[in-house]
Amino acid sequence: MSLISTLARLEAVSTGRAQPAATVRHRHLSARPLVFVPLTTAGEAGAPLGALVGTERDAPRLLVVPQPRDRDLRFAFLAELADVVLPYIDSYAEDVEAAERGETDPETGKRVKVEVELCADAPQLIVPSRTGVDFVRLLGRSMRFRRTAEQDPETPYPAPPRVPLLGRWLTHYGERARVPGSSLLLAMTDVLSRHWATGQSSLEDQHLGALLAWIAPPEGMTGAEAALHAELARDPRGQLLCPPAGPATDPAFDNKLLAPAFERYDRARTALAAAEDGLEADDRLGALTAAEREVRELVASRTRPTWEKVWAGIDLLRALPAGAHVEERWTRDRWSFTAHRDRITAGEPPQPRRDDAVTAANKLASREREQARLEAQEALDDPLVMAARRLSGEAFAGEVTDVVMAYSESKRPSPRPLVTVRTDDRPHLAERAKVYRSLDGKPQSAEFVGYEEEGAVVVLRILDKMGRGKEPEAGSVPEKGDRLCFTLFEHEQRGGPKLPDPEATPWTHGGPPGEAAAVPESADPVTAEDVL
Amino acid sequence: MPLPRTRGKALRQRLAELRGPDVPAKALDARALAALAANPGCRRRAILDGAGVDKTALAGALGSPSAFGQSQFALTRGNAFEAKVKADGGAELLRLVHEKLDRRAEPPADAAVPDLSAIGPEGRTARTALALREATEAPGTWTLLDHPMLALDVAGSPAFLEPDAVVVHPDGSWTVVEIKSFPMLDGSADPAKVGAAARQAAVYVLALEEVAARLTQSGAPAPEVRHRVLLVCPKDFSNLPTASAVDVRKQRAVTGRQLARLTRIEDIADTLPEGTCFSPDLPAAELTAAVESVPATYAPECLSACELAFHCRARSREAGAVTTLGRSIRAELGGLTTTEDVLSAAHGESGDPEDPAVAALRRAAQLRAEALGLEVTPCP
Numbered sequence: 028m029s030l031i032s033t034l035a036r037l038e039a040v041s042t043g044r045a046q047p048a049a050t051v052r053h054r055h056l057s058a059r060p061l062v063f064v065p066l067t068t069a070g071e072a073g074a075p076l077g078a079l080v081g082t083e084r085d086a087p088r089l090l091v092v093p094q095p096r097d098r099d100l101r102f103a104f105l106a107e108l109a110d111v112v113l114p115y116i117d118s119y120a121e122d123v124e125a126a127e128r129g130e131t132d133p134e135t136g137k138r139v140k141v142e143v144e145l146c147a148d149a150p151q152l153i154v155p156s157r158t159g160v161d162f163v164r165l166l167g168r169s170m171r172f173r174r175t176a177e178q179d180p181e182t183p184y185p186a187p188p189r190v191p192l193l194g195r196w197l198t199h200y201g202e203r204a205r206v207p208g209s210s211l212l213l214a215m216t217d218v219l220s221r222h223w224a225t226g227q228s229s230l231e232d233q234h235l236g237a238l239l240a241w242i243a244p245p246e247g248m249t250g251a252e253a254a255l256h257a258e259l260a261r262d263p264r265g266q267l268l269c270p271p272a273g274p275a276t277d278p279a280f281d282n283k284l285l286a287p288a289f290e291r292y293d294r295a296r297t298a299l300a301a302a303e304d305g306l307e308a309d310d311r312l313g314a315l316t317a318a319e320r321e322v323r324e325l326v327a328s329r330t331r332p333t334w335e336k337v338w339a340g341i342d343l344l345r346a347l348p349a350g351a352h353v354e355e356r357w358t359r360d361r362w363s364f365t366a367h368r369d370r371i372t373a374g375e376p377p378q379p380r381r382d383d384a385v386t387a388a389n390k391l392a393s394r395e396r397e398q399a400r401l402e403a404q405e406a407l408d409d410p411l412v413m414a415a416r417r418l419s420g421e422a423f424a425g426e427v428t429d430v431v432m433a434y435s436e437s438k439r440p441s442p443r444p445l446v447t448v449r450t451d452d453r454p455h456l457a458e459r460a461k462v463y464r465s466l467d468g469k470p471q472s473a474e475f476v477g478y479e480e481e482g483a484v485v486v487l488r489i490l491d492k493m494g495r496g497k498e499p500e501a502g503s504v505p506e507k508g509d510r511l512c513f514t515l516f517e518h519e520q521r522g523g524p525k526l527p528d529p530e531a532t533p534w535t536h537g538g539p540p541g542e543a544a545a546v547p548e549s550a551d552p553v554t555a556e557d558v559l
Numbered sequence: 560m561p562l563p564r565t566r567g568k569a570l571r572q573r574l575a576e577l578r579g580p581d582v583p584a585k586a587l588d589a590r591a592l593a594a595l596a597a598n599p600g601c602r603r604r605a606i607l608d609g610a611g612v613d614k615t616a617l618a619g620a621l622g623s624p625s626a627f628g629q630s631q632f633a634l635t636r637g638n639a640f641e642a643k644v645k646a647d648g649g650a651e652l653l654r655l656v657h658e659k660l661d662r663r664a665e666p667p668a669d670a671a672v673p674d675l676s677a678i679g680p681e682g683r684t685a686r687t688a689l690a691l692r693e694a695t696e697a698p699g700t701w702t703l704l705d706h707p708m709l710a711l712d713v714a715g716s717p718a719f720l721e722p723d724a725v726v727v728h729p730d731g732s733w734t735v736v737e738i739k740s741f742p743m744l745d746g747s748a749d750p751a752k753v754g755a756a757a758r759q760a761a762v763y764v765l766a767l768e769e770v771a772a773r774l775t776q777s778g779a780p781a782p783e784v785r786h787r788v789l790l791v792c793p794k795d796f797s798n799l800p801t802a803s804a805v806d807v808r809k810q811r812a813v814t815g816r817q818l819a820r821l822t823r824i825e826d827i828a829d830t831l832p833e834g835t836c837f838s839p840d841l842p843a844a845e846l847t848a849a850v851e852s853v854p855a856t857y858a859p860e861c862l863s864a865c866e867l868a869f870h871c872r873a874r875s876r877e878a879g880a881v882t883t884l885g886r887s888i889r890a891e892l893g894g895l896t897t898t899e900d901v902l903s904a905a906h907g908e909s910g911d912p913e914d915p916a917v918a919a920l921r922r923a924a925q926l927r928a929e930a931l932g933l934e935v936t937p938c939p
Contacts (some may be wrong), residue, residue: 030923036884040898070633072742072796228859228885278628380745414926
């Protein structure tokens, strides 16, 4: 954490309100995001208890598993979830625009431009917290290898149709969420704490209720008081007034409310199964429905507050203007969405349990590249982020005090003007270090020549973006009196050398794909004791 | 100042007085020990745990109840899974130990499962030591100790620990087995949970090493306590056990060092005023004063490990300590420890401008104000 954000947190403590940690919004927000508030059963690996899901703030769809240990009920839940999520995803898959992508021609080996489809927009999933993202990944893993009766009539406990497909999409979203700066799957707590500094630690910021309490405390309360209320206040029955954002539930809720409700449901079901005639069965069915409704109401009561909070968070974020590079990063998300859509259409098998070495190396390289890109873009978009970079000596801002025209010493001399900048910052410039400034959105590079006046003045030599002529193009050279900001880091990430294709990868590095790759992953073996 | 009269008293009696009359001592489990070792500087936690004070009740009596609890679903699941792993005289468990840790040994068959029941923790500890000695002296056989009891000297008072199981190999070496109900998904589990399990197992390894050292007083070489423990978890989404060997050498070294560093409970007890008592029946004001008489070192990490965390956090916030926002924050603030100090130094109202921490703060405040378009406070 930089000193600037520490200062923001301390200001939040003393003012009792969260302080801005960004002046613009650094993540894309869809006009129609799908909000997903899941709950899970304690102690079970991803046995969902229920969820609120939907794109309409006023009309969330409540999905509940009245007895999470029952496989059929869980499958019914997943099928219902697929009925909500897949149509939403499909609605974005149709609308495409033409785009170009560079590809290597397999015959000539030359780079050629290929016209491809790019989805005009992509579906966006928003969950309350980081654990919600993990849960999406877990759900994806639990579903994508399932076999439906149609795929494999022999399979025991076949999954409902479309459940494996939902698993593949959730897996893709879960994986994409690991790419820095991506916005396909967002955790509300992460996005909010990126934009606001609260008066509590980042550990406590993981509590959505407490985080929002700092950002927008209710009338007459300080952020600290409101956050404490959100964390700990309980009703006379000992239940938290602000239930945790899940997917884990509060143990007091499990023990006092949920367990008895499950028990009543189980009893009603056993009674129904034991009914001897139609009349009796009707009565008992009524009791079962009542017991099921009770569980539904319990799940609704724990997810609804979180649902409202996620939307409140979306409102807060929408009030911020989008950063200049957010759209560009969202385009990358659209590429990622389109690519996965194409993989599914092409009938490729689900994502493997473990990535092979080549895929893993590619993923790592791309995440590193995106991290560097994100850091550079956020700094360029947001003066507050740039301030932190200036403080750490990675950038400097100042006024141009002098420009002297100079030329390179080659046969065709090109302009190499010397620019003198007076700055209060203390950049760590090595001899002939390169610095960059943004010129109409493109980086212009300059070379460090020397310090004057004990470091308060920096002399730079501008190197490029001045046109081909002997005289630099108008506006391409800074003028006296201009206020400029130079960075020591590059604005655009070039990335390292490209990794070879899987076929050309030596076996020492995990390639080429052998026979192992040709065998599709088998489904998880299903046993009577499976919990999911 | 320590009173001369208290010095003579046996530590046990002193701790019982701290706990309050007729309040039974709460056993210090490995989880508490591992957490204690994570914050060794906290004297409050050390004395309360050492005296066996029920911190949950204490936190409730102080008016900041802890938020810990276990869901009965998790508890049922955990117990059911452990019972499944240990079914049939631990056949499955021993098979996993053999497969993951000791493939060169004979496959286990007819393993001995001695009865370890006895009266009281001391009795069970003695029974466990006896069973360990017998098992070690019978080479070529596998022995499974189900819920043995071990004693570990923590800051001058004994703590009784109950591992899930200890296995004695045919070569006489011992392995700690930890059974957890979080899943191992495609061969990997949640690193945070594995880390916690490893820290817990490391405490058991330390305790077993003490037992092993005592067994050798007869002259024979000490039995080896293996530093690779077996972590047993449900496989993927099923209830079937799978296992992985976890190397706890690092955790063992860290925990051992931290335990050695723990200020001796005796010394802390001596600094307390005469008559200090942490009984939850006392009025809140009196209790607060008693708790305040021992200094705490609060950090946000305490929230996930200590029952008193909310109380300490409230106190820490009241005092305006910057550590309330995270330990790492302290590092860049130099000698400034309170919110007030930091902010007034940043705004140029106090502090020595020659101090690099103060200078950096002022520069940061200026840059931040500039970026937010606020009025820049001139620095003197």
